[in-house]
Every structure is written in structure tokens, then in C-alpha cells.
Amino acid sequence: MPHERVPTRCFKDYILREIHDPDLAYYLQAMLENLAPSALLYPEVFPVRRPDRRPLELEARAGYLCIDTFTPLTHNVWRAARAAVGTALTGAELVLEGNRPVYALTRPPGHYAERGVYGGFCYLNNAAAAAHRLSCHGRVSVLDIDYHHGNGTQDIFWHRGDVQTLSIHGSPSLAYPHFPARRRAR
Numbered sequence: 001m002p003h004e005r006v007p008t009r010c011f012k013d014y015i016l017r018e019i020h021d022p023d024l025a026y027y028l029q030a031m032l033e034n035l036a037p038s039a040l041l042y043p044e045v046f047p048v049r050r051p052d053r054r055p056l057e058l059e060a061r062a063g064y065l066c067i068d069t070f071t072p073l074t075h076n077v078w079r080a081a082r083a084a085v086g087t088a089l090t091g092a093e094l095v096l097e098g099n100r101p102v103y104a105l106t107r108p109p110g111h112y113a114e115r116g117v118y119g120g121f122c123y124l125n126n127a128a129a130a131a132h133r134l135s136c137h138g139r140v141s142v143l144d145i146d147y148h149h150g151n152g153t154q155d156i157f158w159h160r161g162d163v164q165t166l167s168i169h170g171s172p173s174l175a176y177p178h179f180p181a182r183r184r185a186r
């Protein structure tokens, strides 16, 4: 099928604050300045019993904001994650301009990144950014066909009626992220 490659457009960071906690975006951005070019930072301490006590040291805060032990931070993570969001947003803009179908090829992937935490090689949620952008023009459905549960996209839109999230995935008993989907409080 003939296709056209389109350069990624610029976007303002305010859209990141509309889908992610400012803490997460600040943290990833701060690591761009604080990590040496050769450094790989994996979380070591997970203060899950004291969520009210955020570690003050940036390096120790990784376990406070990350859901697993295999999503490293490097000094380029912010730049890469932000570029992936920009690619998804460019796709959304092209759809709004009447171009269909549009395919946004992004790495890092994005769908495990929740509103306030990152993990599963995902730092910012690209699909959520695109869905949020498209929701200004009507109701949106996100169909996640990855084998693993799209916990991040679901988390971001859990309390919103304008974006529906559907995830076809393997049982969390067998597959990452190994925790079940959120259930509505009774």
C-alpha cells in the first residue's frame, strides 16, 4: 500500500500535564540533566508501604515512580519519550485533518505508563496523548491489541466518560503487568 512518511510536529508540554501527574514528567525531565551519558538507572528501593514519603534523592525516587525492575532511566529517556508522544500527537493531528489511515510508529511504546508511574519500557503514554487530543472533537475509543494489558491507558482514562479503553490481553496471572485491571469501587 503506498504511504507517505511525515515528520513529527512540535507540541507544547501542557498536554503531558493533562494525562500525567506533574511529578512524573518533572522526574523524567530532571534525569536528562542529572544522569551521566553512560549511566543506566534501575530502581532499587520500592517505598510501597509509605506512599506519603516520597524519596527526596532523585536516584532513590525511581522505585517510587516505577512499577518494575527492568525499565531503566538514561539521560536520553525524556527526549525519547517526548518524541514518541510527539509522533502519536502528529498522527492524531493528521487524522483530524482528514488523512486516514494514519500509523504512528513509536518507541518507547507507552501503554504501561499510568498517570503517575512508569514501567514496562514505557515512560509517557503515547496512545493516551493521542486519544486525549482527539477527545476534544468527540468521543474516542482506544483498542489495545498487545498481548499484555494496557494498564496505563486504562488508568489515565478510568474516570473519564469521553475516552473508552479496551484491552485484549493475556491473563495477568501469566503475563505482565501481573496485576488485574482496576475494578470500580462498590
Ligand SMILES: [Zn+2]
Residues within 6 Å of the ligand: 146, 147, 148
Ligand atoms: Zn506487550
